Amino acid sequence: MCCCLRLERGDLVTKEKPTKEGRTKGADENPTDRDLATRVLGSQEATRLAPARERNETDTGEGNLNVTRVIDSKPPNTGEDSRTELVGNTGHSDETLSLDRTRRIDSPANAGGVDATEVCGSEGSMDATRPTSIDLTGPPLSGGASYSAGETGAVSLTVGSVLRQRFRITGVLGEGGMGAVYSAVDMLKEEARDENVNVALKVMKPDIVDAELSFMGLQREARRAQQLAHPNIVTVYDFDRADGVIYMTMEFMRGKPLDAVLEDKPHGLDLEDARDITDQICKGLAYAHKEGIVHSDLKPQNVFLLDSGRAKILDFGIARAYQAKKVDMVETVFAGYSPAFASPEVINRQSPTPADDVFALGLLVYQLFTGRHPFDWQSADKAVEQGLKPKRDPAFKRAEWSAVQAALNFNRDKRPQDAAEFLKRFAPSRIRQVAVGVPLLSILAVVGWIIFYQPQLGPDIPFEELPITLQQEITRNLSDAELFLNYGDLDSAFQLYDAVLTAHPGNLDATAGIHRAAESAAERISGAVRSGQISAEAGRQSLQALLAYESLPSRSRRVLGNAMERL
CATH class of the missing domain: 3.30.200.20 (Phosphorylase Kinase; domain 1)
Known part of the structure; x- marks a missing residue:
């Protein structure tokens, strides 16, 4: 079967700068500990990672898809048309998507x-x-x-x-x-x-x-x-x-379900394709979580890849409103799950939370990168009984594996608590190519700095010797980070300082700025716990999320670590 994916990307990717208008609104009614802890840092918004790709859909101008458009892009001529004209899971975990053969x-x-x-x-x-x-x-x-x-x-x-x-x-x-x-x-x-x-x-x-x-x-x-x-x-x-x-x-959609794509890739997808699809799934799932909805049955069969390269999550047939006060009898009757992609809590019939979707997300991402199930298709409860542990595959970068490993924890309290947090850990920073026409050698040099150079006391490569487009991007990020830090939006400040340190390891301005942000975060979270605004556990989770930034200087890690010990 031919895999009709056509993904086009820039050579480098970066975070879009956050805006005040783009901040996610927290639940105003009955906020959870984690909602309150997130508000302490000033943002719930997932990091926006948007690789360039050919888009056959049209947008409304506000980020919503024009749903009346029919996707009609043609795959490369492979001698056969293996596309599925439409996708739609029929609403339950015991059903399958349409493929191109019986x-x-x-x-x-x-x-x-x-x-x-x-x-x-x-x-x-x-x-x-x-x-x-x-x-x-x-x-x-x-x-x-x-x-x-x-x-x-x-x-x-x-x-x-x-x-x-x-x-x-x-x-x-x-x-x-x-x-x-x-x-x-x-x-x-x-x-x-x-x-x-x-x-x-x-x-x-x-x-x-x-x-x-x-x-x-x-x-x-x-x-x-x-x-x-x-x-x-x-x-x-x-x-x-x-x-x-x-x-x-x-x-109406044209493309192939993700499980059919994976069948043709027994060793996993091309790594850039895997990262792009992971990014898209996380964004869709993070949006559902922000709206108070848990999918409850995320798996490859419930993701569809359009010919344009866009991924879409399907089948909210057993999804739950996880913040609802009243149990819906109909939702209870139709509740179900797929054992190989269900968390231990879901298998034990506990009320689902976004962290249960994150467990399924970790399983799905592992399969995208490796072609395998981390527990050899055993359900989570059997994996616990057999003492199975997920094994790291060389396909994963350090941050990626750290996020996937955390998502596959059998204790929901120790996982990333929603898809936005998972994505933030999985791809803490990516530097976008900021201008067309940058010489290839310059791009390769920047990639080399990002991959091989570790932060020391000051940058090894002077700022003035960086490509001019990268200098401009770093300057903008530093300016925005300072603005957010002064406004008290620590989450956005961390993201931007981290982006600078990833692009220009050892940058003195970013090192000083992220340390000030760490000191402010430690003080603010500790104060919120002391005043009873959030629980100690919620405070520890917030500090742990900040410690996930790989660019964080050692002295900043000590500040956050000491604050966590005192909670």
Whole structure:
């Protein structure tokens, strides 16, 4: 199978400078210890790492994807079209995504031990392996639901069927225990001569648990997905019921599910591809966590790679609102997980938190880089029983492995507490190429300094001898860092000083600045603990996050370490 990924990147990457307008708002109601501890440092925003890539989507101007656009980029000519025209997991952990051939699911990629069949044909065709209809037979809806005259619970959608006099079915793209996913044409848009008429229909079987619960379960998924408007999360348009069918409309996408991509890469992806995809998944997941949503079933099958290179997280069918005060009976009924990607707490039926998504994220990232599961596809509880430990692979840089190792801790309190924190540890600083046309030898020299040179007393390479574009970037970062430090936004100050020290190890201004930031952070966090604003454990977690910066001078580490010991 051909992997149709086309990722284009600049040679160097850096952090975007944070802005006050871009700060994440903390939960105003019933904030957690960690929310309060984060506010002490002045920011919850994940570090924004944005490698350049060819974009076939259009943006609204405010970072939200224009969801009506159909992605129609073409892969390189490989002699076969192995793309999946649409993606959509059917809403439960025991289901699979559409691939480009029919196969029995019994490989490690289907780590949940599911027995299902995946079907999909190439674009523009309905080959012999793809069914043209799926029988969605079930009992009539109960409770307040009603049918029009002559309706029954037996529903069969076929190619050519029209739903609600609007959606014409054009293909069956996947089927699982909970329902099916179809490609369809929005006839209303077609009539209006809109060029983007393709949609995906996710249809739930009405006999799953209970017809009324099926209706309510899909409604919960649609509501959560609509709440999460982010370029790295699949877009859901609407939720409806018609002609005996409970369905959800989603964006139409072209590309391949991540598990299919990994099947073609048994030793892991190209490292730059792996880092780019990790960055995108973290951003989408961090956004969901910021909105109070835990995915609860993150795994390669629930990530889709568009032909443009963009990654999208799918299937919030069992996602939970982790800050909700009231338990949702419907969410409880539909709760599930994939054992090979579930944390020990989820397996033990504890209420999920973002830290449980981080455990799954660590497993997924490990597979991206190595092609393997760190616990040989054993579930977390069995890994604990057998005393299994993840082994470092040479593919990981030091900071990357530190983040992944922390994410795979069997104790949720010792993991990064959300995807934003994981990303901050995984890629504490990347220097963006700031101008086109920098001579290649200059770029290689800068990369050499970043990789091989360790901070000493002052820089080994004088500031004046750096490439002019790098000098300009460092000057801007130092100015912004000083501004944020004076305003008390210590988190942003740390990020910017760290970026400078990574680009220009030993820079005296950055060394002095990050030390002042460390002293202020130690004093502020200690004071917050003493006053009862945050707990001692939350204070220690905040200090530990600051100690993760590899560029931190030894005297600054001592300041933070001493503060942690006193808590």
